[in-house]
Amino acid sequence: MTITQTKIASPATDERVAKRNPLQKLLGRPEVGALVGAIVLFVFFALVSPTFTQPNALATILYGSSTIGIMAVGVSLLMIGGEFDLSTGVAVISSALTASMFSWYFSTNVWVGVLLALLVSLGIGFINGWILMKTKLPSFIVTLATFLMLTGLNLGLTRLIGGSVSSPSISNMDGFDTARGVFASAVNIAGIEVKITVFIWIALVAVATWVLMRTRVGNWIFAVGGDENAARAVGVPVKATKIGLFMGVGFCGWVLGMHNLFAFDTVQSGEGVGNEFLYIIAAVIGGCLLTGGYGSAIGGAIGAFIFGMANKGIVYAQWNPDWFKFFLGLMLLLATIVNLIVKRRAELK
């Protein structure tokens, strides 16, 4: 014992730790690959199309990014926690339909429908997570099943209740204007209309980042994604954490669903299919590891921003939007490769 203890007279700095310069430290962050990609893309479109850097165009790009980004927050956290959710795209529509159909059918204040939709969204997340933890099936299968079921329910129930493929208009109902103010208004900043979703998005990213980096729950999220068994063995509530993550995705889906509903006043019951991949792509481009245990909420946000830039940039550059999907696929591939290289480099140093 005495031998080991005399050995520890450790100086404040250790000679074995070569000083990492700030640049290398930055390169060790999960979102750095996405950040580099975003800057390259921004410069590229700025050169190709002069309108791209106009304040109004930027506001539009940010709005487009926010509709992906709000979901990407929940999906990123879920992915860090080691799972993913294929039902998110249609769950957004389910939430919007619930709010609109309920308040229309029972002629209530729309806020009643909005709160019910919140319960339904959280419930969908809970059921996804609960089935996953009970059956121990891969999340791919479980959420694929919920995806299909929700798609069917959206179409079937909407036709059954409203007799049409879209929900009836609720624009003249009580509470519609206040709800639109909360979920779908615009804020005027120096003459530029910025959609409120942009601010909701930023707020969600900030909260998610704080949770991940500074709270116990954040520690648990990294742990259940990194090594579920090790986490369980040291007393982390694995089930509660994972179910909570699915419910977090549900919450984000509710926010976006409410925006979709109040930005217009009807919802198409067949929409949303395929959007789940956009959210997953945003999270992956942003540096979240598909296998879990690594990533950041800011990364997901940058991923969504890249998506928004590519989506609108093609229009501003006056290219045929047919190319967008190809472009998106290429971005995904490049981003993941860059992430991989950067991560390996950073770990070696």
Add this chain to the structure above:
Amino acid sequence: MNAHKIDQQTLLKNERDPLTHTPVHLLSLEGVGKHYGNIIALSDVTMAVDNGRVTCVLGDNGAGKSTLIKIIAGLHQHDAGVLNIMGEERKFSSPRDALDAGIATVYQDLAVVPLMPIWRNFFLGSELTSGFGPFKSMDVEKMKDITKKELADMGIDLRDVEQPIGQLSGGERQCVAIARAVYFGAKVLILDEPTAALGVKQSGVVLRYILQARDRGLGVIFITHNPHHAFPVGDRFLLLKRGKSIGYYDKKDITLDELTAQMAGGAELAELAHELEQLGGHSDVVKEVQAEVADVTHGAETPKESGPRHA
């Protein structure tokens, strides 16, 4: 904490017969058994753990060592016999339950989450927080400081608590896990084959930490299949074979040779030597095995006066 001293006093007096007075032990098993379906994984195992003592559980692969620790650590529930903690009968329903009772387990493979920084791993599941209600946040700086200090106290000279724990060597990771258990006030520390995947030097380091934990007053359960690692640090030895206890010894009643003989079985070693000879094995190797057989049988033939005490 009063109880501790008394326990240890009584224990020292009663060391000749540690199995009769149940309440004196920190942890004790009596006739514990477990089956998975129709497979009997463990039957009728009796052992005890005390403050400042190392109880070694020895056995070959499939002897039931893992089942035994899983029962004590709360991952599985026993379906026969009694598990006593401080004289109180318990059955743990989860690892959290066992942790709350002061039993910490350091697993060979799932001790840590490799991608997470050392300090996050150190406090995983027991994070320090400050603030109220929904605004409770982790006290990151304090946690980093404590991690650094605790590891230094255990004699673990650390480079950087921010680095992912996956970058540490196997031995260092074991040591972090041990330091973690000690810091969080574990009374019983279970070590699941901590030296199995390590080289000679690293094993030595881990064995030294086992003694450090013992000197801090913890009851240690050291699971291993290597009698050479168990003998120098152990106070008691429980030998398992095919799910059954084949012996429970106090250190003064047994020698390393006897322990090895009990574990491997002298007859089996002799058979191995014979087989190797027939296969035309390298003569030096055969000679070595034969020498060991001679050693073992010699050791086993001359038991001490008191004789090994069977549980």
